Amino acid sequence: MDFRQLFTNGTWWGKLIGAFFGYLIAGSTGALFGIIIGNFFDRGLSSHFSHPFWPYQHEKNPEIQxxxxESTFALLGHLAKADGQVSQQDIQYTIDIMAQMKLNAKQKKLAQNWFYQGKSAQFNLxxxxxxxxxxxxxxxxxxRLFVNTQYQFVKQSELTEKKIEILNQILSHLQLAPLYQHYQFAQDFPWYGRWQHQDSSQNKQQYSDQKQPPPSYHTSHExxxxxxxxxxxxxxxxxKRAYRRQMSHYHPDKLIAKGASASTIKAATEKTQQIRKAYETICQWKGW
Known part of the structure; x- marks a missing residue:
């Protein structure tokens, strides 16, 4: 149990301490007054520490904060624009987050700017x-706070494949399990697992009827x-091994040798270009 949980789960410390010192000072009457004063203390601490964005507000490192x-509002904008149209419900959720974070006028303006950047087609997720x-x-x-903020946004809006894809990218980068493995997601969207199972069965049947798998296309910001x-x-x-493995798997020469169609070879060529770009991007990020 951390310091925050101590005061949100156990709202009796103030009353206990107040009663103890009150009794030492003025006996039973002092203990009674100590409990009353301690109760106000407990309520104040509980309200303070149970505030959803308490960890952000009390972060001492300005770079982390x-x-x-910036990422919170950029991702909210990115999720809002995921299906092409930002709804009034999406905007209201973002405004509510600003209120919960207790942003001043200048900070709200910055939050809006990051929200708009997240909506941009040039946004690099x-x-x-x-x-x-x-x-x-x-x-x-x-x-946890960041993921929950984005997840609750998706929960209050319409769940779509594009939003699930973005959430899974968030989870992957933050070293967390994919969305379907989280208990809360299964509770909130029980129909999704059944739909995925049906869709998977249909895809397997379609694949078995084809000589070549359908080409896979990806956006430049995947x-x-x-x-x-x-x-x-x-x-x-x-x-590096993963890069070589993927390049070997999609190499056009292999498909040519197998007599693949021109469209399949073209898709494979594009895929290898994306794989090479992905590897170069990671190397740049890592400083290799």
């Missing part, structure tokens, strides 16, 4: 998450770690 702030994790990786309470199928914490040697 800045990274959390992997780089943003990479920088976020670099700053908060030793702050598990901030990691997570490079996902493209190489490695963890962000993988070693340089492991990432």
């Amino acid at each position: 800045r990274a959390f702030f 992997p780089l943003t998450l990479h920088n976020l994790y670099k700053n908060i990786r030793q702050r598990p309470i901030l990691i 997570d490079p770690y996902t493209l190489l199928k490695v963890s962000p914490t993988a070693s340089q040697a492991d990432i």
Whole structure:
């Protein structure tokens, strides 16, 4: 139990201490007054520490606080724009988050700017998450707060495949399990698991009826770690092996030898270019 949990789960410390010192000073009457005063103390501490953004507000490292702030609103904007249209409900949720964080007028303006950047087609999600994790990786309470803020946003809006994909990229970069493995997600969206099972069965049937798998296309801002199928914490040697493995798997020469169609070869060529770019991006981030 940490310091925060001590005062949110056990709201009796103030009354106990107040009663003890009150009794020492004025006997039974003092103990009674001590309990009354301690009760106000407990209520104040409980309210203070149970505030959802308490960990952010009391973070002493300005770089960590800045990274959390900027990433929070950029990702809210990115999720809001994921399906093409930002709803009034999405905007209201973001305004509520600003209120919970107790932002002043200047901070609200900055939050709006980051929200708009997250909506931009040029927004680089992997780089943003990479920088976020670099700053908060030793702050598990901030990691939980960040993920919960984004998850609750998706929960109050319409759950879509694009939003799930973004959430999974967030979880991957923050060294957390994929969304479907989280108990809370299964509780909130029990239908999703059944739908996935049905969709998977249909895809397997379609695949068995084809000689070649359908080509896979990716956006230029897809997570490079996902493209190489490695963890962000993988070693340089492991990432290099993964890069070579993916390049070998999608190499156009192999498909030509197998008599693949022109469209499949073209898709494979594009894929190898994306894999190479992903590897170069990771090397740049890591300073290799």
